[in-house]
Amino acid sequence: MDQSFVTAALELPSPGLPLEQTLAREESDELLALLYRQMRSLAGPRQDLDDLVQAAAERALKALPRFERRSSLSTFTYGIVYRTLIDQQRWYRRFQRRFSLDAREEPEDLAFPRSSETDLRELTRARRLYAALDTLPQEKRATLILHDLEGLDVSEVAKISGAKEATVRSRLRDAHKKLAEILREDPLFDPEVPA
Amino acid sequence: MSAPDLERLRVAKRAYDATRPSEVEVQAGVRRARLWLGRPKPRRRWFSKGLVFAVLALGGLAYGKPHAIGELVAHVTKPPKAPALVGKHAAYPLPPVEAPASDPAAAPPVLAAPVALPPPLEVTLREVAPSNPPPELLRAKAPRRVTAPSAASEPPAPAPPASAASEPSGAAAEMSAWGRVGQALAQGDDTEALSALQQLSRSDDERTRDKADLGRAQLFMAHGQTEKACALARSLTQRRAGSRIERQAQVLLKSCAR
Numbered sequence: 001m002d003q004s005f006v007t008a009a010l011e012l013p014s015p016g017l018p019l020e021q022t023l024a025r026e027e028s029d030e031l032l033a034l035l036y037r038q039m040r041s042l043a044g045p046r047q048d049l050d051d052l053v054q055a056a057a058e059r060a061l062k063a064l065p066r067f068e069r070r071s072s073l074s075t076f077t078y079g080i081v082y083r084t085l086i087d088q089q090r091w092y093r094r095f096q097r098r099f100s101l102d103a104r105e106e107p108e109d110l111a112f113p114r115s116s117e118t119d120l121r122e123l124t125r126a127r128r129l130y131a132a133l134d135t136l137p138q139e140k141r142a143t144l145i146l147h148d149l150e151g152l153d154v155s156e157v158a159k160i161s162g163a164k165e166a167t168v169r170s171r172l173r174d175a176h177k178k179l180a181e182i183l184r185e186d187p188l189f190d191p192e193v194p195a
Numbered sequence: 196m197s198a199p200d201l202e203r204l205r206v207a208k209r210a211y212d213a214t215r216p217s218e219v220e221v222q223a224g225v226r227r228a229r230l231w232l233g234r235p236k237p238r239r240r241w242f243s244k245g246l247v248f249a250v251l252a253l254g255g256l257a258y259g260k261p262h263a264i265g266e267l268v269a270h271v272t273k274p275p276k277a278p279a280l281v282g283k284h285a286a287y288p289l290p291p292v293e294a295p296a297s298d299p300a301a302a303p304p305v306l307a308a309p310v311a312l313p314p315p316l317e318v319t320l321r322e323v324a325p326s327n328p329p330p331e332l333l334r335a336k337a338p339r340r341v342t343a344p345s346a347a348s349e350p351p352a353p354a355p356p357a358s359a360a361s362e363p364s365g366a367a368a369e370m371s372a373w374g375r376v377g378q379a380l381a382q383g384d385d386t387e388a389l390s391a392l393q394q395l396s397r398s399d400d401e402r403t404r405d406k407a408d409l410g411r412a413q414l415f416m417a418h419g420q421t422e423k424a425c426a427l428a429r430s431l432t433q434r435r436a437g438s439r440i441e442r443q444a445q446v447l448l449k450s451c452a453r
Contacts, residue, residue, distance in 0.1 A: 032229060036224040040215075050227050058232065189207060191202035
């Protein structure tokens with residue numbers, strides 16, 4: 001996915017290059033697109049997605065000079081996206097505790113594609129899936145998305161989340177259990193229902 | 196996970212894949228992120244810190260000394276006037292109050308002629324108001340304190356020339372009145388000084404009124420007319436004439452209580 005970009009990106013970050021100069025290079029668009037996709041997959045279509053992408057991009061552009069090629073660039077940026085999201089969730093929880101806001105708004109204006117009837121059905125399924133994922137703790141939610149929905153293996157998920165592989169497996173097991181309970185009660189996810 | 200659960204997860208993954216962001220959405224997001232990142236963000240930390248410090252300082256000043264802000268603003272906005280009779284920094288604007296000094300009871304005729312101060316009274320005055328020089332000292336200092344030498348050296352309150360385009364302003368008139376006070380004190384003519392101070396007590400400017408009343412109160416006290424002095428000092432404290440003048444009036448009031 002990002003092999004062409006890896007080649008370019010490895011030349012991109014000269015150590016100490018100012019953010020403005022880094023941004024001026026065309027390769028940064030590829031990095032921003034990668035970050036957007038990764039944040040969209042981890043956080044889902046939510047109203048503050050742009051804010052999250054911007055925060056992750058700022059971190060990524062600062063951290064790129066420290067990238068040592070020990071993992072793929074995608075894993076490296078996924079780690080940044082993961083940490084940005086977790087930090088934001090923690091901040092939001094603290095914020096909510098201090099200022100008792102209403103419950104989180106329902107993401108009504110999600111930017112899902114709507115082209116056909118099938119898409120509408122998938123759209124409804126996706127909404128319910130995100131609602132189910134939102135009931136999981138953030139770490140387990142991210143682990144499940146990365147492993148089951150994005151197709152990363154456990155070792156990569158462990159690198160991204162900064163946890164041991166055993167922890168990742170444990171998180172996966174718990175997330176599967178909880179998600180299966182929710183999906184079992186939803187007829188839309190019944191395998192007998194036609195797509 | 197059981198087989199049906201795995202199947203449900205597969206359905207969920209299909210829905211997840213179907214709603215992946217399109218290329219258009221990604222490019223729009225990239226554009227927004229790029230715009231945000233490229234925007235110059237002025238990080239003037241010193242400005243915000245300075246602003247917070249200024250607001251706190253002004254707020255503290257306004258809380259601790261309610262008159263100080265008004266005095267400061269008026270001091271900045273108003274042109275400098277003649278120096279006050281008492282105190283080095285007596286030129287403070289004061290809140291509008293009624294001038295009780297306009298009552299005829301406080302008129303100077305009580306002092307028909309310059310009275311030599313009895314030594315015990317002088318000592319008492321020095322003890323009571325160490326920051327306010329007694330009238331004798333005022334006499335000695337007055338010529339130097341008048342910053343408008345023309346007003347001090349020329350005859351007091353000369354009539355304006357007929358050819359003058361406009362009448363002398365209130366400030367100029369006040370200046371000459373203060374000049375009269377200074378000159379009279381320098382010559383030992385307390386009656387004339389009181390008369391000039393009485394004239395200043397009727398001024399439109401409350402600051403001038405308060406300063407003149409304080410001067411009169413001190414002169415009355417120096418001459419042993421304690422009741423008048425105390426009445427004036429009391430009125431000065433009641434009308435909240437400003438920190439410095441009020442403090443000096445309080446000092447006078449202390450000797451009233453004895």
